[in-house]
Amino acid sequence: MKRHTISILMENAAGALSRVAGLFSARAYNIESLSVAPTEDPTVSRLTLVTRGSPEIIEQITKQLNKLVDVIRLIDLNEGSHIERELLMIKLRAIGGEQRDEMMRLVQIFGGRVVDVTESSYIVELVGDSEKLDAFIEAVSPKRILEVVRSGVLGILRGTKALRA
Amino acid sequence: MSQKLRGAEIFVRALIDEGVEFVFGYPGGSVLHIYDELYKQDRLKHILVRHEQGATHAADGYARATGKPGVVLVTSGPGATNCVTGIATAYLDSIPLVVFTGQVPTSLIGNDAFQEVDCIGITRPCVKHNFLVERVEDLAITIKKAFFVAASGRPGPVVVDIPKDVTANSCVYDYPETVEMRSYKPTSKGHPGQIKKAASMLMAAQRPMIYTGGGVVLDNAAAELTRFTRQLGYPITNTLMGLGAYPATDPQFVGMLGMHGTYEANMAMHHCDVLVAIGARFDDRVTGDLAKFCPEAKIIHIDIDPASISKNVRVDLPIVGSVSNVLAELSRHIDAEDFKPVDRASDPWWQQIREWQKLDCLHYDRASKLIKPQFVVETLYKVTNGDAYITSDVGQHQMWAAQFYKFDKPRRWINSGGLGTMGFGLPSAMGVQLAYPESPVACITGEASFVMCMQELSTCRQYSLPIKVVCLNNRYMGMVRQWQEFFYDRRYSHSYMDALPDFVKLAEAFGHVGYRIEYPGDVEGALREAFAAKDRLVFLDFITDQTENVYPMIAAGKGQHEMHLAPSSTSDRELA
Numbered sequence: 001m002k003r004h005t006i007s008i009l010m011e012n013a014a015g016a017l018s019r020v021a022g023l024f025s026a027r028a029y030n031i032e033s034l035s036v037a038p039t040e041d042p043t044v045s046r047l048t049l050v051t052r053g054s055p056e057i058i059e060q061i062t063k064q065l066n067k068l069v070d071v072i073r074l075i076d077l078n079e080g081s082h083i084e085r086e087l088l089m090i091k092l093r094a095i096g097g098e099q100r101d102e103m104m105r106l107v108q109i110f111g112g113r114v115v116d117v118t119e120s121s122y123i124v125e126l127v128g129d130s131e132k133l134d135a136f137i138e139a140v141s142p143k144r145i146l147e148v149v150r151s152g153v154l155g156i157l158r159g160t161k162a163l164r165a
Numbered sequence: 166m167s168q169k170l171r172g173a174e175i176f177v178r179a180l181i182d183e184g185v186e187f188v189f190g191y192p193g194g195s196v197l198h199i200y201d202e203l204y205k206q207d208r209l210k211h212i213l214v215r216h217e218q219g220a221t222h223a224a225d226g227y228a229r230a231t232g233k234p235g236v237v238l239v240t241s242g243p244g245a246t247n248c249v250t251g252i253a254t255a256y257l258d259s260i261p262l263v264v265f266t267g268q269v270p271t272s273l274i275g276n277d278a279f280q281e282v283d284c285i286g287i288t289r290p291c292v293k294h295n296f297l298v299e300r301v302e303d304l305a306i307t308i309k310k311a312f313f314v315a316a317s318g319r320p321g322p323v324v325v326d327i328p329k330d331v332t333a334n335s336c337v338y339d340y341p342e343t344v345e346m347r348s349y350k351p352t353s354k355g356h357p358g359q360i361k362k363a364a365s366m367l368m369a370a371q372r373p374m375i376y377t378g379g380g381v382v383l384d385n386a387a388a389e390l391t392r393f394t395r396q397l398g399y400p401i402t403n404t405l406m407g408l409g410a411y412p413a414t415d416p417q418f419v420g421m422l423g424m425h426g427t428y429e430a431n432m433a434m435h436h437c438d439v440l441v442a443i444g445a446r447f448d449d450r451v452t453g454d455l456a457k458f459c460p461e462a463k464i465i466h467i468d469i470d471p472a473s474i475s476k477n478v479r480v481d482l483p484i485v486g487s488v489s490n491v492l493a494e495l496s497r498h499i500d501a502e503d504f505k506p507v508d509r510a511s512d513p514w515w516q517q518i519r520e521w522q523k524l525d526c527l528h529y530d531r532a533s534k535l536i537k538p539q540f541v542v543e544t545l546y547k548v549t550n551g552d553a554y555i556t557s558d559v560g561q562h563q564m565w566a567a568q569f570y571k572f573d574k575p576r577r578w579i580n581s582g583g584l585g586t587m588g589f590g591l592p593s594a595m596g597v598q599l600a601y602p603e604s605p606v607a608c609i610t611g612e613a614s615f616v617m618c619m620q621e622l623s624t625c626r627q628y629s630l631p632i633k634v635v636c637l638n639n640r641y642m643g644m645v646r647q648w649q650e651f652f653y654d655r656r657y658s659h660s661y662m663d664a665l666p667d668f669v670k671l672a673e674a675f676g677h678v679g680y681r682i683e684y685p686g687d688v689e690g691a692l693r694e695a696f697a698a699k700d701r702l703v704f705l706d707f708i709t710d711q712t713e714n715v716y717p718m719i720a721a722g723k724g725q726h727e728m729h730l731a732p733s734s735t736s737d738r739e740l741a
Contacts, residue, residue: 011348014297015285026290056475063472069294069314072348165347 001052003032005084005155008065008074009165012038012045016070020047023068029053029061033086033130035152044072044165050130050153072165077155087151088126088133093144095120103144110136121146129153172301172332173198176265179308181208182340185236187227187599188212189220193240194280195267198332212599212628215620217244219592221251222618225260226593229579230554231600232385234261234315241267242280245326246287250586252322253291257583258406259383261320263311264288270330271299284326293321301334309344318351319470320383351469355486355494363441363465363482364498370439372461372514373399376422376451379406379582380444380468386489387411387575390443393492396499398506400518402430404445406582409572414551416509419518420527423451424719425564428526428728429518431719434459435726436517441465444488447477448583449721457724467491526717527568528731535710536685538562538637542569545607545635548692553605554597556580558590558614561643564715566609588617591634595621598630605633605696612638612665612706622675625702633695634704636668639711647714651729672704679704 010016017036024031029051036047051061058076065074077084094100103122107114112126126136130153137148157163170178176199180188189212192200203211214220217239224235235255239248245266255262269278285297294314296307307325315323367373375397381390387410394401394417401411402422411418420427422434434440440462445451452458458478466473466480467488474483484491509515529539542565545553555570556579557563563580572578579597581589594608615636625632637643645660672679678701682691688707695703716731 014299015289015295018286019289022289056479060472060476063474067470067472069346069349 001054002058002078003050003052004058005048005050005077005082005153006062006065006074007077007155007163008047008049009039009072009163010045010047010068011070011072012043013070016045017047019068019070020049020065023064024051027060027064029057033150033152035154039165041165048152048154073163075157075163077157080161081158082155083158084129084153084155085127086130086133086153088124088136089115089149090124090126090137090140090145091147092122092124092140093120093146094122103140106136106139112136167337169335170338171198171335172304172327173202175301175304175336175338176308176327176332177202177206177209178338179305179340180236183308183312185209186233187224187596188236188238189214189224189227189596190238191217191220191240191244193244193267195241195269195329196238196332198329199238199267211238212595213624214592215623216618217247218251218588219595219618219621219624221248221262221264222254222586222589222592223596223599223621224262225251225255225589226556226579226596227600228255228260228262228596229593230576230597232576234263234312235596237262237264239264239266240280241269241284242282244280245282245284249287249291252288252324254581254584254586254589255322256291256293258379258581259320260322261315262322263315264322264324266324266326268297268326268328271328272330274328284324288324291322292324295324295326297326298328298331301331301336304331305338305340306344309341310346313344313346314349352485353469353487353490355467355484355491357494359482359484360491360494361498363484364495364502366439366463366465366482367397367441367495368499368502368504370399372436372438373397374433374437374440374462375399375401375443376404376434376440376445377401377407377410377443378404378445380488381407381410382575384444384469384488385575386444386487386492389489389492389496393496393499396496396504396506398509400433400515402426402434404448404451404582405567405580407445408567408578409575412573413571414573419522421567422725423448424453425568425715425717427568428524428717428730429521431717431725431728432521433518435724437462439463439465441467442480443467443492444469446473449477452477452725453719453727454722454724457726459725524730526730529713533685533710536682536688536707538565538639538707538709538713539569540685541635541637541688541707541709542566542609544689544692545609546570548689548696549605549607553577553607554579554594554601556590556594556597556606556608558608558610558617559585559587560611560614561639561647561713561715562609562611562614562637565637587614590614591625591632592618592621594632595624595628595630598632599628607633607635609635609637611643612636612640612668613642613662616666619671622672622677622702626676629700630702631698631700632702634702635692636704636706637709638668638706639709639713640665641711644715650714651718651720668704668706672702677702677704679706681706681708683708
């Protein structure tokens, strides 16, 4: 059950997202994460989703997605070399000098930034692939975590090859 | 040109410009502006059904018989939800329908307004595509797109949801000749290299088998298929949806395959070394247990839908393209090689097939004092010279119709294969009869299926549709009873219909003619009399043997070679 990141260009039309989501639920495929936003052409949205499945299931998923009338083009990023990024914002309890210092060191090690500070909390912003964000969350004591929000994965092919409408 | 028209008028003009002949519909609040425009013209013929499900099945029957998209017009809310079964029926069999549903005014959408449902959301999983028209300026182009999407590529139903204010607002009308959609580009030409390889594989086969489905009918490729099959001289089988695409009376035809297919078709599938699947989708009712499916075969699959390829069965050589196009190319290659069709008399594979055919798997008791349902279908075939349009409902009668009415032409056999919708038979026959008013149309049905949409008898009266309803009345939901007999120790749980109507009186109450036939000797006479009544719907209530089962049968989860045969033919053993 390999993990695949699929990038989809589709019409920025009402209901297009529900067609993609509906396809997954109707055929009992799972979606691990999903993110969607307009591209430089406001009539086109780019949707990136992460799913898992055998090669046969992934083949069916891409074929069924291609069949949706709103889908213009798609690519399974795992077929080539690509870059993936995800944004994490995490709200941590941070009380007292020792605790706050320790947390700042951890943020520095992971290359994150503190973007909000109160007397008793930090909000940390961290960008990276999903594994790096997982590792950061692992490294923080669960007792300190107040809230976690992740963007879902974005992906892009390396080199000059591009996914365009 | 620059004169502004109201949305309702644009709607009617667009349908006329699209070449629509019939609209099957039922009025209601959200579509009253449109109905007012329909009233003012006589180009579009509106057929008033008695329930919206009937409208979708009638439009579906029209589409299956003619190849043109069927058109439905209903109101919002319950009008739309009543269409869902019919839309799903068309979706599973890839039938082009354009279903227009009224919607509450845009200002009220989302307010739980009177007769509001999220029609786009409800129909999304059972349409090829659907559209919500938010502005009158988008109406004409959306209608154009709807017909284009419904009829092109792998066809299917398209829903267009039109809020009431869109039909009241005005704009300039301009119906485009063609439409381009960057996100929808169906392919038609197959890959030349793959086609060449397929031709070589086929010509080198020792035990070849041609397996074709509804895609051949949908693409009007019967002529190409017949040429291709005769060039090779190979055995051919059709799926339930593909019957008629190759003449059933031709000696190369070995019958339908699948759960209730012939012994010879299923055995030939199981033992073949090269299988070519054409416009067929390896449905579970065809393949049985996938692990045991065609164990020795290299498989070629020709289909217009890439998602059909290797969905259920891994294929060795896929060809994505329109069936007619690919078959014509294959024939060209076979011609170029100067290939001679195999000689059926001497070919060992054909000798083997003849051995299987000797089993006479469709045998039934012809001496019975009770009316055997198979006998009714055989007699119907004889009385209509095999040239009627036959619609059916779902169950045992459907299988007997498929087994015993030998379809020589495509688009003559109209049934709900994928969804298996009881109630489909009568309304779909209305669509067929309207398309071909001079042709004989029979609906082969069972008493349980028939009552699911019997209100359409009233529509048949209103439009004087002389359909012949051939009811194989065994007082049971026969297929349910058959499964309960085989797999549930004869515990006939709720499959017996108590208190059935008197169908003769029922037909008469709707203004038609009804006969009850209880003896085998009366079957042919009744059918002849019914078809002689050219201007009347006749309901023929055949009281048939309650215990008759459909054979052969592959139980769910079994392999194609593991068929139950009728007890009287050879023995009651399971053949393996």
